[in-house]
Amino acid sequence: MSNVFVSIKDIDTSEVKWIDARFSLADANEGKRFYKESHVSGAMHWDLNDDLSDLTKRDGRQPMPSKESLVELFRRSGLNIEDTILVYDDGGSPFATRAWWFLQYAGFENASVVVEGFEEIKESSVPVDNETPIPKKTAVNPNWNESIYASREFVEETVAGRTSNLLVDARAANRYRGEIEPLDRVAGHIPGAFNFDWEQLKSDGKFQFDQSIKEKLSDLADSNQKVTVYCGSGVTASPLYAMLSHYGYENIRLYVGSYSDWVSKEDAQVEKG
Template sequence: MFVSITDIDYAKSKWVDTRFSLQDGDEGRRKYAESHVTGAIYWDLERDLSNMTESAGRHPMPEKTALTKLFRTSGLKMDDQIIVYDDGGNPFAARAWWLLQYAGFKNSFIALEGFAAMKEAGFPIDNRVPEPLSTSVSPDWDETIYAPRQFVEEIVVGGTASILLDARSAERYRGEKEPIDPIAGRIPGALNFDWEQLKKEGIFKLDGIVKERLYTVVNPAEEVTVYCGSGVTAAPLYASLKHSGYENVRLYVGSYSDWISIEDAEIEIG
C-alpha cells in the first residue's frame, strides 16, 4: 500500500510519476518536464489512467487493452517493485497504484511523501525522459477489487452484502452542496468517510487514529465498496482501508458521476 521514502531502495525500484492537477490538466506534465525522480516515467490521470472517451463517469476506467499497452511501453514486469508518487497527499498516485493492483502488480506501492520530500531526501533528480525497453507483460486481472455499476446496483437492492462507503465531503454526501455533478446526493445506503480525514500536514497518516476512525464507520470483517465523485479520491480511501487491515475492499471506478448518468437514478439526501 503506502511506503515511506525512508524505506525505499531507489536502485531496486521502478518509478512512476503521477503528479496532476484537476484544475490544470497540464500542470503535472510541466512539473515532470522540469524535474522528476531519475528514471521515472510519467502517467497522466486523464490520458493514461482514465478513458475520457467513455461516458461512465468523469474519469472512466481505461480498457484492459489500453492498460496492457501502457504497462508494456512503460517497461514493467509482473515481479517489479514499482513506486508511484505524486506531490504527496494527493489521490493520483493511489489511482495509478489501484490500477496496478487490479492488473496483478502486487509489488507496487504508493510513496507516502511527495516529490518535494524525495528531492530534499537526496533521491536522484533530473529532467531526462527515460526510454524503457518494452515488455510483453500479461496482466493478471483481479476482479475481486473492482466494482462495476452492476455490482453497485446489486448492493443497493440488497442482493450483494457489501458496504458502500462515500469518500466525498459530508456536505456533498448529504446533498447539501454539489460543486461538480449536476445532481446532489449519494448512492442509496452509503456511509460516509471524507478522504481528507486521511491526511495531516499534506501527507497520508498511517497511525492508529485513522484506523480507529475507519472502525467506527465500517467493520473490517465486512466487504467495503468505496466510491467518490469520479473514482479518483476514493482510491486513497481504498488504499487506507487495505493498509488498516480490511481484506475485502472494492473500488467503484465510475463512482457517483456514473451512478447519476442514467435517467431516474435513485439517490438519497440528508
C-alpha cells in the same frame, strides 16, 4: 498491515521502477509540466486524464480505461509483473493511489505508494533529472483481479441488498448530504451509502498513520467486512481504498465510475441528508 504506503526513508530504491502520477484537478497540464521540469530519474509519467482514464467514454467524469489501453501503458512503461514499483505524486494527493489501484487490479503485487511528495523525495538521496526515459518495452500480461473492481451493475446489486457490501462515499459531507453539488448532474449520494470524507486521512496535507486513523477506519467497518468505496469520479476514493488495504482490509472494491457514473442515467436513484 501491508506495505501499501511506504516512506522514502525506509526503503531501498536501488532496484525499483518509478511512476510519477502528479496531476492537478485545477490545471490538467500541471503534472506534465512539473514532470518535464524534474522527476525521479527513470520515472514514467502516468497522467490522470491521458493514461488512467478514458475520457471518450460516458461512464462518469474519469471513466475506466480499457484493459487493452492499460496493457499498452504497462508495456511501454517497461513493467514486468514481478517488479518492485514505487508511485508518487505531490504527497497527500489521490493521484498516486489511483495509479497504484490500477497496478493492483492488474496483478502487480509489489507496488507501493510513497508517502512523501516529489519535493521531499528530491531532498532524499534519490536522483532526479528532466530526461524522458524510453524503457525497453515488455510483453507483460496482467493477472486481472476482478474482486477489487466494482462495476455499476455490482453497485446496483449492492443497493438492492444482494452483495452484503458496505457502500462508502468518500466525498465531503455536504456533497454527500446533497447540500451542494458543484460537478455532477444531481446532488445527493447513492442509496444506502455511508459517508467517510477522504480528507480525514490527512493532517497538514500529508497522509497520517497513527492510532486515530486506525480507529476511524474501525468505526467505519470491521476489517472482515466487505466494503465498496466511491467518490465523485473514482479518484479521491482511491486513497480510502489504499488506506483500508494498508490496514489489512481484504474485501474492498473501488467503484471507478463512482457518483458521476451513477447519476449519468436519467432514472438514477439518489438519497439526500
